[in-house]
Amino acid sequence: MNYLLTAALATLTVAGAWAQPQPKTTKPRTKIGTTVLPLPGRPEPAVTKGEIEAQMRFLASDELMGRRTGEPGNAVAARYIAEQYRMLGLKPAGDQGDYLQRFSLDKIGAAQSATLLIGTDTLRLGKELVVMAGGPATVSGGIVYAGYGLTDGEEGYKGQDVKGKIVVVQGGSPDAKSPREIFRAANEKRKLATQKGAAALLELYSESIPWGFVNQYFSREQVNLPVAETSEAPVTHLWINNANNKYKQLKENGQAVTLKTSGRSQLSVSTANVAGIIEGTDPALKNEYVILSAHFDHVGVGKQGGSPYQPSDSIFNGARDNAFGTVSILAAAKALSQQRPKRSVLVLALTGEEVGLLGSTYYADHPLVPLKQTIFDLNTDGAGYNDTTLVSVIGLERTGAKAEIEAAAKAAGLSVFAEPAPEQGLFDRSDNVAFAAKGIPAPTFSPGFKAFDEAIGKYYHQAIDNPESLDMNYVYRFCEAYAHAARLIANRTTRPQWSAGDKYEAAGKALYGK
Incomplete structure (x- = not known):
């Protein structure tokens, strides 16, 4: 009910937007021509340029206010996609x-103050400290060290009563390498420390x-999946x-x-x-x-976007990232x-990617069709493009459908570039990784680029990433x-398989029993 009310209010907000002062000046609009009919011999004649352009212009419009997860513009986008389905x-x-696959998130405001006194040293917020979670606290006493703080074993809480005490743990985990894994480990530590009644957790x-990135990130609002399935703070x-x-x-x-510490405010949103x-169509x-x-x-x-902006243009429309991918699945x-x-x-439009891959993480833990019967995830996402002659596929060489992807691109007059910008670790930075971690082969099909250059950086998470700047013929x-x-x-006869030795191959064998 609350989610539907939010969507209804959002619709009213959009409807009334024309009569209200806008956060930025109106951009020049190019006229949408008549629908371009598919050319003879095209591989998918149902796909038309005019329809794609209209969908893009709505999803990346100013009225949706950057589609931020947990806010009205995001709810309107979800309703629009549902009605297209x-x-x-x-x-x-x-x-x-x-x-709709509904779920709740915690919207967490930035801390205003924090200090930690250790002997004669004072550590301060914004310098040596960041506050990840929790309410206001003033607590003194001797610390209890609990290793990584992830278990009740030797590297954790074994033999220690920490109720009402300050717990110190080592950062990360023995296996945590990527940002996603580091944050996941932190969430698990917080969950366990909360269950044990600790007064505070220092990592x-x-x-x-x-x-520097950590400090900047936690100085802004975060949106997270609830750490525990209870109302316990x-x-x-x-x-x-x-x-x-x-x-x-x-x-x-x-x-x-x-x-x-002042702690961080917390609000549950839907x-x-x-x-x-x-x-x-096949019976089996x-x-x-x-x-x-x-x-x-x-x-x-504005400040939610995390990048500089002009007062006349403060909406981060996200045409490339990722209205582009959304119109592709439509x-x-x-x-x-x-x-x-x-x-x-299963056509799956996901929320919460920009705030930590939350929608895909939630889906992977609460699947709508059995994971064991899910043979592949063809994810589409990207920062933009700098080459309109190709598509770039992250995981092309790893996920077992190279021939089909290359054939499809060729039929549309495009080539394929595999594994762009390897130094960026892109495979583990989009929603595909939530499926890969469960064992499902899951590449990301991206707009054409080979490296993160000025052409990418010009639009990536910038307020100028608007529909008017796109090459619609390429889209x-x-x-x-x-x-x-x-x-x-x-239509493949056989299921795609992970490449031998891939880091997710073992998860695939565990899921499918092969």
Whole structure:
């Protein structure tokens, strides 16, 4: 009910936007021409440029206010996508007999103050400290060191009663390498410390993410999945910059400290993924699913965006990231619903990617179709493009559908570039990784680029990333290639497989029993 009320209020907000002062000046609008009919011999004749352009202009419009997760513009985008599914005749796959997979998130405001006194040293917010979670706290006493703080074993809480005490733990985990893994470990530590009744949790941070980035990130609002499935408030949780093991004395039980912090405000908000099914035609293969995924959220308005902006242009429209991907799954949904493939297809628009891959993480833990029957995820996402002759595929060489993807791109007049910008670690930075971690082969089908250069940086998470700046002919061909790749993969005789030795191969064998 609360989610529907939010969507209704959002719709009223959009409807009244024309009469209200706008946060930025009106951009020049180019006239949308008549719908461009598909050319003879195109691989997916249901995909049309005019329809794609209209969808893009709505999803990346000023009125949706940057589609930030948990805010009205995001709810309007979700409703729009759901109604596109309805128009195409997709079977509702949501949790209440409709297209929405609803879930709650915690919206957490930035801390205003924090200090930690260790002997004669005072550590301060914005310098040596960041506050990750928890309410106001003033607490003094001897610390209890609990290793990584992830278990009740030797490297954790074994033999220690920490109720009402300040717990210190080592940052990360023995296996945490990527940002996603580091944050996941932190969440698990907070959950366990909360269950044990700790007064505060101090984590000694010396991980791969630079401290400057960590400091900047936590000085802004975050949106997270709830750590626990209860209403219990999380323990006050701080990260301490422990570069070069500077505060090693905090690993000594009994070391006296005094902590004072304003904590962080916390508000529960509702959001939703949007899911519809195209049933396959083959009597046996229709029980297997190919997921087509794209995130429809972006970063919002003004300071929410995390990048510089002008007062006259403060809305981060997110045309490239990721209205581009959203119109691609809608184009594929149209093409595949008009001529259904052998396997079933779950068309999945995900929220919360920009605030930590939250929608895909939630889906992977609460799947709408069995994960064991999900043979592939063709994710589409990207920072933009600098080459309109190709598509770039992150994970092309790893996920077992190279031939189908290359054939689809060629049919749309494009080539394929594999594994762009390898130094960026892109495979683990989009929604595909939530599926990969469960064992499902999951590449990301991206607009054409080979490296992060000025052409990418000009628009990536910038307020000028608007529909008017796009090459719509390229968007059309990209959508065609994506839709055709989805068809070829859904019609494969055999399931795609992880490449031998891939880091996710073992998860795949565990999931599928092979």
